[in-house]
Amino acid sequence: MGIQGFMSYVGEHREFFIDLQLRNTDVVIDGNNLYHRLYFDSNLDIRHGGDYDSFTNVVHQFFEALTTCNIRPYVVLDGGCDASDKKLTTLKERAREKIQAAHSVSCGGGGSVLPLLIREAFKQILAQIQVPFVQSFSEADRDIVSLANHLNCPVLTLDSDFCIFDLKAGYCPLNYFQWKNLCSGKGLQDCYIPARCFSLERFCNHFSNMNKTLLPLFAVVNGNDYINLPAIEMFFSKVHLPVGSSRQKGRKHIRIHGLLNWLSRFADPAEAIENILKYLKKHEAEETRQLLSAFMEDYQPSGVNLKDFFQDGVYESEEVKKLELPHWICTAFAKGVLAPFISDALVLKRTMLHVQVENMQRPSAHAVALPIRQVIYGLLWNASQGSPSTFPSKEPTSPTPVFHEFDRIQKAFKKSFVQAAGLSGKFGSDQYSLTTLNQIPLADRLLFLLETLGVTENILEAVPCHLQLPVAVTCYWIQHAEPKVKLQHMKALLLGVVFGELDKIVHSSDPEVSHIEVNKIVYVQLLKRKERKSQKEPLELDAAHIFCQWQCCLQMGLYLNQLLCCPLSEPDLTRLYSGTLVHKLYHELKLVSTPEDLLSASPRMHQLYCNLVRIVKNVTPSGFFQKKKPKDHRRKNKHCNGKLLDKKENTTLDNLPSCSSNNRFATLMVEN
Structure with missing residues (x-):
């Protein structure tokens, strides 16, 4: 308030x-x-x-x-x-x-x-x-x-x-x-x-x-x-x-x-309210009295005993009891495992999408993640109906599962109507009831999540467990973003992810995590790029918009993963994305054609980076990142040089061994 x-x-x-x-x-x-x-x-x-x-x-x-x-x-x-x-x-x-x-x-x-x-x-x-x-x-x-x-x-x-x-x-x-x-x-x-x-x-x-x-x-x-x-x-x-x-x-x-x-003239609220009502019209007085009394209740302590929650993990409130939600859902909300976005969608059938610093002339950055939100709404609609038979299907007699979304349209804040995705086939509504969602086998929940993101499990085998969701989201982002993601966007983003891994290693107190001096050298090089003072240059809006779209995809991928009781490990958001660094790397990559040079002193980090690039490239259509044909001889030479560099990079990628995802740090421990 x-x-x-x-x-x-x-x-x-x-x-x-x-x-x-x-x-x-x-x-x-x-x-x-x-x-x-x-x-x-x-x-x-x-x-x-x-x-x-x-x-x-x-x-x-x-x-x-x-x-x-x-x-x-x-x-x-x-x-x-x-x-x-x-x-x-x-x-x-x-x-x-x-x-x-x-x-x-x-x-x-x-x-x-x-x-x-x-x-x-x-x-x-x-x-x-x-x-x-x-x-x-x-x-x-x-x-x-x-x-x-x-x-x-x-x-x-x-x-x-x-x-x-x-x-x-x-x-x-x-x-x-x-x-x-x-x-x-x-x-x-x-x-x-x-x-x-x-x-x-x-x-x-x-x-x-x-x-x-x-x-x-x-x-x-x-x-x-x-x-x-x-x-x-x-x-x-x-x-x-x-x-x-x-x-x-x-x-x-x-x-x-x-x-x-x-107000200090009066002995208590009742006397003060009567004196306020004297100044109002008769037909407004009684309604205003009731409203004043109701709103004043908002300044009374709640009946929720959070002391019990911190001691025993039990969160009970009259508000939650009235909604008759499954116990595991109530506990997940109290522990912060599920976001307020989910409770708003579940209880109100309405969500609000938060604006970012993006290109206001383009559609909202949240538009790219709409298919993921529709799947979330489908799961929640299924729960709210109480019976699987009432979940909407293709028959025209079924109710239409519609949710309200508030989002940016240009510089205005508007409401739109979004239809939830239907659950059918092996992901039928009879199985994916919210009441028993936490009891569905892990393999089925993982398949549901990965199919929503458009990737397969084998694609992620060479990725450390804690990076699998961000990589899957990145694959989704590249195929749905508008404007189109360029190679420099993708590489800058993944270099930023590697910087986050370096940051954790350098500051880790875990004796199992290797503190290698060369890793610190690479870390310092990237840190200097992030902290380098520069004149406040205009923001490249389309680049900002593209990276905003990635965060939107990650947010909804994270929420869906949480709703499915985390079939993939939750990523460490505290070190995953540094906007200042990613934008600076993007601008540098437009001028420097070999980003691997940034990691040349650390074979293990270079290995991780190349694995991530290869995985993302493998799920994109052939020629997705190819540059347009040059219009003059000067650009043609530059284009040929770029092709040679890309060829060199691809050769490097093809010779890299894959890593087991069973060990969280396996990818970091592969020798060059």
Whole structure:
């Protein structure tokens, strides 16, 4: 949620806060708010699809700071939209703002656009460093309050709604949480993080000792992210709000200050509501009373006991019980194994696709992954029907499985109707029921996934297990992307994947993983390319668009794999894609014809790279990557030279041995 203008209003009053030395305590963290702040506050890439490796380093540093001060974090993430879908209007408005921001960034301007897979990467980081987290079924605010009060610890976020909730140990805004400036006392055990904690008592005392139960009414009347009552504007137009000794600047702050002063006159919410209704027309009064009371309930702690979840892995809520979902699905949502995209599609038959920094003159980058989404919708539609016999088939009497998608069309945000893919033959709806999906043999689920992506299992045998899904997705991407993927796009992307593998090896503490000096040399060479400072040159929009399409394919391939209970190993997103490096490699490859030179000092990395290139080439039509015939003699010579280089490369590829996929690092250990 979020109350318009309230956080900046509160921030101007130093007297509302208590200085804290945070250490030796639990803390409940608003996960969505944290990864937004860490990404944007760290000045990480937003133009080239994101640098997940750099983000990973920042997240590690943040939680290392907490560990140093013996602060025990519990992270709570938002889930999908609640079944009432009451926030739809706000979500659409925010999506339109993101489209404008993405367009601005694509043209060299400012804006804040998160990388597409940042949430999934964040969850992987939390799992890797063993930070406990839970994914609420819908919005997490009330679950956060409930958990924080159970643990009697502060909440860490930057959401103004937490100034309204009655939190036992208070709310620490992220912008006052100085995790980069650790302070030490007499010994290491006394190390602490300077912070400020919002004090509800100080706030209420400032307004004539206001009853704190009036604050939810203030939030609803002032208006938060999804509350917009036209009748309330009538109240504001007629009531005289006392300004008092306001120091506020701007209309929003004056209105907030006046409304708080006005509400402080009343003993409780019931009395205040009656005085609000006096300013409304008679036929609006009763409906407004009911709406105000209903919206105020959103500021009460939830009935979900997340303490039980962190102890026993049990997540129970009335909202989930009403939906009567299979138990394994509920557990997968709570553990973050399934994304909010899946719950929105399952519960609401509606999804929203997040914009990237792409070519706004072309169709949305998400269009390339539509066939994968249709398969996901088919699986979920089958579940929602309750009986296999009702799943749509070719007969005209069957219902039409239609889902609503919100996506970018040019610079507008529009809804479209998407038909789910039907399940037939060996993948019939009687077998692929969501209730028993987790019980289907692994081989069948793997075949279902690979057929959706258009690859066969034997193609992936020479690929390390953790890279099989990204390689399968890359094969799909090359055959569906528009504009057409060029050889330089494909090679730059795969070189970026190899860089991610190098990064893991160089920083690995696993004694089984070889730390070879030559690997470090290659790693440093690639790292210098990524970090090389250059003038802010215009973004090559079609290249950006093509790489955005790859992320869209990977996102939906990942979601389908998760829904099928991971027949392929989940890829490590924290090191898989570095947009800055991939774009720089792409521009370099347009000038340098032998990308293998980048890996010449590391035969094992060269082997992995060549295996990946060969596999992708083998699934593309013959001549797919061939250049057009030259129009003049100069270009002809250049073309001939390129053919010779391609021939040399293909000879290298043909002589490379294949690797067993049984050993995760087998491909990395093959000698040249």
